[in-house]
Amino acid sequence: xxxxxxxxxxxxxxxxxxxxxxxxxxxxxxxxxxxxxxxxxxxxxxxxxxxxxxxxxxxxxxxxxxxxxxxxxxxxxxxxxxxxxxxxxxxxxxxxxxxxxxxxxxxxxxxxxxxxxxxxxxxxxxxxxxxxxxxxxxxxxxxxxxxxxxxxxxxxxxxxxxxxxxxxxxxxxxxxxxxxxxxxxxxxxxxxxxxxxxxxxxxxxxxxxxxxxxxxxxxxxxxxxxxxxxxxxxxxxxxxxxxxxxxxxxxxxxxxxxxxxxxxxxxxxxxxxxxxxxxxxxxxxxxxxxxxxxxxxxxxxxxxxxxxxxxxxxxxxxxxxxxxxxxxxxxxxxxxxxxxxxxxxxxxxxxxxxxxxxxxxxxxx
Numbered sequence: 001x002x003x004x005x006x007x008x009x010x011x012x013x014x015x016x017x018x019x020x021x022x023x024x025x026x027x028x029x030x031x032x033x034x035x036x037x038x039x040x041x042x043x044x045x046x047x048x049x050x051x052x053x054x055x056x057x058x059x060x061x062x063x064x065x066x067x068x069x070x071x072x073x074x075x076x077x078x079x080x081x082x083x084x085x086x087x088x089x090x091x092x093x094x095x096x097x098x099x100x101x102x103x104x105x106x107x108x109x110x111x112x113x114x115x116x117x118x119x120x121x122x123x124x125x126x127x128x129x130x131x132x133x134x135x136x137x138x139x140x141x142x143x144x145x146x147x148x149x150x151x152x153x154x155x156x157x158x159x160x161x162x163x164x165x166x167x168x169x170x171x172x173x174x175x176x177x178x179x180x181x182x183x184x185x186x187x188x189x190x191x192x193x194x195x196x197x198x199x200x201x202x203x204x205x206x207x208x209x210x211x212x213x214x215x216x217x218x219x220x221x222x223x224x225x226x227x228x229x230x231x232x233x234x235x236x237x238x239x240x241x242x243x244x245x246x247x248x249x250x251x252x253x254x255x256x257x258x259x260x261x262x263x264x265x266x267x268x269x270x271x272x273x274x275x276x277x278x279x280x281x282x283x284x285x286x287x288x289x290x291x292x293x294x295x296x297x298x299x300x301x302x303x304x305x306x307x308x309x310x311x312x313x314x315x316x317x318x319x320x321x322x323x324x325x326x327x328x329x330x331x332x333x334x335x336x337x338x339x340x341x342x343x344x345x346x347x348x349x350x351x352x353x354x355x356x357x358x359x360x361x362x363x364x365x
Contacts, residue, residue, distance in 0.1 A: 002063030002153040002186055003028050004049065009058030011044050018044045020210040021058070026154075031180050031187045033197040036207035037233070042190050043158055045207070049188065050156050051075045063153060078147035080157040086131045086142055092118070093127040096145040103150070117149045120182065137168050144179070154186040161196065173199045194234055198222070206230050222281075225344060228351040231279050237308060240285070241277040242315040243348060248276070255345070257315055260293040263340035267355045275348035277316075282308060284339035285320035291335030300328050311336060 004026040011019040019041040026032045034042040047053040049060055051072035060068045067075050078099075086095050097114045105113070118124040121141045131139065140160065147155060160176075161169045177200045180187050191197055197204050198218045206213045206221065206229075214226040225231035231239040244257055248271040254261045255278060264278065295313035302324060309320045309328050318336060322328065345355040 033201035288337035
């Protein structure tokens with residue numbers, strides 16, 4: 001396996017810039033997920049790493065070697081697509097062994113490698129079966145087997161679970177991560193599903209409109225969003241925002257919202273009069289009769305042991321994750337208490353984070 005470095009990589013199609021100066025490093029043996037909405041540039045980025053597209057500018061390094069101009073066949077990388085692309089006229093054994101036959105491996109070596117791979121994926125009992133008779137999950141395992149049978153330096157996966165139903169996708173998430181760990185793989189995985197990303201990734205790259213918005217561990221991305229886009233994209237439900245028009249000074253630890261002085265993490269620089277957004281996750285909101293920050297309950301969603309309650313305030317809607325046993329009536333007026341050590345303050349115009357108790361080293365931007 002190997003380290004992958006993407007350095008200032010950009011891709012344009014005519015006048016359209018699909019990828020705009022992307023930088024990130026995937027360490028040996030790590031599982032990196034590129035996450036973002038449709039059209040954000042994540043698949044184009046993956047195709048450039050694979051050698052299926054040439055960058056308009058920038059460099060791609062595989063294990064220290066500049067492979068930017070090399071074709072896909074020269075990169076020692078395996079690609080797993082969302083559509084399984086299996087050969088229907090071949091059985092499982094023949095599909096898995098196909099890459100080795102193309103490289104003129106000896107028959108005995110092919111047989112041994114295919115059987116080891118099939119056992120690893122728990123499909124060794126299906127080796128003589130035709131592809132047409134397999135379930136979607138088994139077909140996905142065959143596609144993975146064909147990718148890993150020759151043990152390439154890295155695996156690139158473009159939404160490989162997208163064609164499966166939701167219950168089986170959750171099961172395969174765990175199996176994919178377990179497989180990655182067992183074979184000491186270096187993996188880049190593309191998805192638009194944040195639950196997949198949070199469940200599997202060592203680190204997540206969040207892309208938006210061709211740019212990288214943030215790179216970090218799942219917990220860093222969730223707890224310390226660098227931008228309002230990240231805060232709104234990650235989380236189910238996502239972060240709520242309260243709009244504020246005010247001026248702030250370096251060192252401030254509270255912000256006034258009407259009659260309420262809401263505690264917040266320390267601000268790292270002076271800010272002139274402007275529009276700001278105070279962000280809070282649902283689990284960091286509770287009801288408090290004494291709070292001057294007031295709102296009206298407009299809905300509640302039952303989720304078993306918890307409920308998501310939506311409160312309409314003069315500065316925006318706030319969602320609170322509360323115990324399902326807590327009595328809530330639609331239409332009632334409630335006071336909101338926000339946990340100060342879990343708030344984030346954003347510039348509402350640029351969307352950049354200005355302060356968070358979990359941020360270190362000053363303003364992020």
